[in-house]
Amino acid sequence: MESPVVKNTLAKKTKVQRSRAALYWGLVNFTMILTLYYEIYVANILTLTHPVVRYLEYCLAVVFTINTVVNAVKYLVSLSSGSVELTPRGMKLLGVKDNEVGFRCVPSPVLPVPESDGTIHFTPSSTLSNSPSINRSSPSFTPVSPLSPSNMTSPGYLMMSSSNSHMTPPGYQTGSYSSSQNTSLSRPSSASQTPLSPLDGSGLRSRSRGSPARYNENDTIASMEDLDKYLQEEAEKDYKAHIAHESSPSSGTAYWSWNRTTDYSSVLRKFQYQIACRSPTSDISSRNDDDPDTPSKYSGDEVWSRLSVPRDSVDKWTEYLRKWLSQTIMNRLVTEIHSINETLSKIGCEDMQIGEVSISTLKQVAMTKCQHVPTLNKLTPYLDCHANQEYLVQRLLELGKTGCMSDFNWNGGMTYKDKPWKSHLPTDTQIVMHCFCTYFDSHLPPHPKYPDGKIFTTQHFLKTPDKPNLEKKDNLVLYQSRINPPHYKVILADDIWDLNKGRNNMFHAILLFLHHIKTKECGMLGRVNMGMSGINVLWILEQT
Numbered sequence: 001m002e003s004p005v006v007k008n009t010l011a012k013k014t015k016v017q018r019s020r021a022a023l024y025w026g027l028v029n030f031t032m033i034l035t036l037y038y039e040i041y042v043a044n045i046l047t048l049t050h051p052v053v054r055y056l057e058y059c060l061a062v063v064f065t066i067n068t069v070v071n072a073v074k075y076l077v078s079l080s081s082g083s084v085e086l087t088p089r090g091m092k093l094l095g096v097k098d099n100e101v102g103f104r105c106v107p108s109p110v111l112p113v114p115e116s117d118g119t120i121h122f123t124p125s126s127t128l129s130n131s132p133s134i135n136r137s138s139p140s141f142t143p144v145s146p147l148s149p150s151n152m153t154s155p156g157y158l159m160m161s162s163s164n165s166h167m168t169p170p171g172y173q174t175g176s177y178s179s180s181q182n183t184s185l186s187r188p189s190s191a192s193q194t195p196l197s198p199l200d201g202s203g204l205r206s207r208s209r210g211s212p213a214r215y216n217e218n219d220t221i222a223s224m225e226d227l228d229k230y231l232q233e234e235a236e237k238d239y240k241a242h243i244a245h246e247s248s249p250s251s252g253t254a255y256w257s258w259n260r261t262t263d264y265s266s267v268l269r270k271f272q273y274q275i276a277c278r279s280p281t282s283d284i285s286s287r288n289d290d291d292p293d294t295p296s297k298y299s300g301d302e303v304w305s306r307l308s309v310p311r312d313s314v315d316k317w318t319e320y321l322r323k324w325l326s327q328t329i330m331n332r333l334v335t336e337i338h339s340i341n342e343t344l345s346k347i348g349c350e351d352m353q354i355g356e357v358s359i360s361t362l363k364q365v366a367m368t369k370c371q372h373v374p375t376l377n378k379l380t381p382y383l384d385c386h387a388n389q390e391y392l393v394q395r396l397l398e399l400g401k402t403g404c405m406s407d408f409n410w411n412g413g414m415t416y417k418d419k420p421w422k423s424h425l426p427t428d429t430q431i432v433m434h435c436f437c438t439y440f441d442s443h444l445p446p447h448p449k450y451p452d453g454k455i456f457t458t459q460h461f462l463k464t465p466d467k468p469n470l471e472k473k474d475n476l477v478l479y480q481s482r483i484n485p486p487h488y489k490v491i492l493a494d495d496i497w498d499l500n501k502g503r504n505n506m507f508h509a510i511l512l513f514l515h516h517i518k519t520k521e522c523g524m525l526g527r528v529n530m531g532m533s534g535i536n537v538l539w540i541l542e543q544t
Helices: 004-043 051-080 088-093 224-247 265-271 302-306 311-346 359-368 376-383 389-399 428-441 455-460 505-520
Strands: 084-086 103-105 121-124 175-178 461-463 476-482 487-492 495-498
Touching (some): 004 051, 088 103, 311 376, 311 389, 359 376, 428 455, 428 476, 455 461, 476 505
Antiparallel strands (some): 121 175
16 A cells, blocks of 8 residues: 555655646747747748738737746646655655755654653562562563573563563562652562572473562662672572572473573474574585586685675575575465466366476476466476476475475485485475576576577586586686585686585575676676666675
8 A cells, every 4th residue: 555655755746747847838938929029029020911920920929828827827836835744764765855846854753762760669578479570650661681591590581561460580579669759679688588499391480489588678779789789699599599400310401491402403493494504514615626627716715705795794695595586486486386286177187287297298288278377388497307296396385385495405305205305306406596597597588599498597507517618708607516415616707616515505606696797797697687677686685
């Protein structure tokens, strides 16, 4: 739905353009009026006295006068309309210049910050449980540290709530906050402090069931130094209680246990995509190349340091590239496969579903049933990756489920017919790279030298056992030097750039390929713009 600000801005720009046109044509018509007046009453340049000519001149003068008046009215009406107010950021986003007519720049609104008198009173209560409650007459406002397994057990961990609920740091005695003047923070007596209970098997801190704690009314906290000292003492007590619990033979392990050593990274990665840490083999330089015939000029981390690209940017670009591949190619393939299969079922071709027949059969169906499934002819190049169509389609559907290919396995795939992946099946890297090349094949203009339509694949992709021709000075090639495990290099002119081995090798090779296009080829791959006015893939390399 269009925003009112955008609608008003577009309407105002249209009015300004019309007013400028009205001013221009008004001046033109006024000039014609002056010319005719000079001809009729002063100079009589045409020296024609025939009445028809005179009447024609008078008619033209009237027409030009009416046009001048109409254009003047249009211009004045556009000026009388109010200006559109935009913030500096809004003017930049909508392409409005600072001095443009009809617009006025206003400062960005500043949200009011709620003021507080900074006075907190802590009133102990011995009639409640051993978890303190913090209540205020106004909505609660308490600094809360970010949630993590390490600070959920710290004394400063607070659970935010409304004014009628509680904010409970573990292991503290019950009390309430109230706003007043000249008040102080009362602290509990250390002698009656109940030790913190350890984490139970469910991962939550169990409440102490001891007797209510007693407080010393004279033991108050009147300064920030006393407060810091008090919090430090309680943190030491909390730590000692956990150490004592861990050293006891009856202590059990819990998921959120103190200083846990169990690695749950595999479980977390299964359900949510995270930026992958560096592969154990990524620090090993690739100078010991397995292809002595084509030695690499730059390899390993030297590639990105040579281009002055920081490691953090490479990691961020890798995340963006995975999202682009997933949402631009893989997800759309999944949608198209389901749509075509449904159409084939409706026209009585249930035995010719994608993933159940060979690629040659699909090509015949695309020719004979083109009126029913016109997009099948464009889909078949993506499926022309491996002879085992059943596995290939199943894997495409799995990779296209999520928004970042979280199930991607660079040197393997998925289980097939209740058997683990074997090397006779394509790797996920091979599938994704084939889809990437096919996508660019479909976006590059046709070339008479490549009637099969594989313009990008033929010109910019090479796979072993074929060897690159390093004598060509215009080389821009993604070179797969090893099939299993897959490994890619990038050939730029007569130099070979060898990326780090491992799970991110293919992504880094594509990033280097795109980086060269953006920095050395002005964002152009042949006659196709890779930026916003074309394929729009170079946004991946935006600096962060």
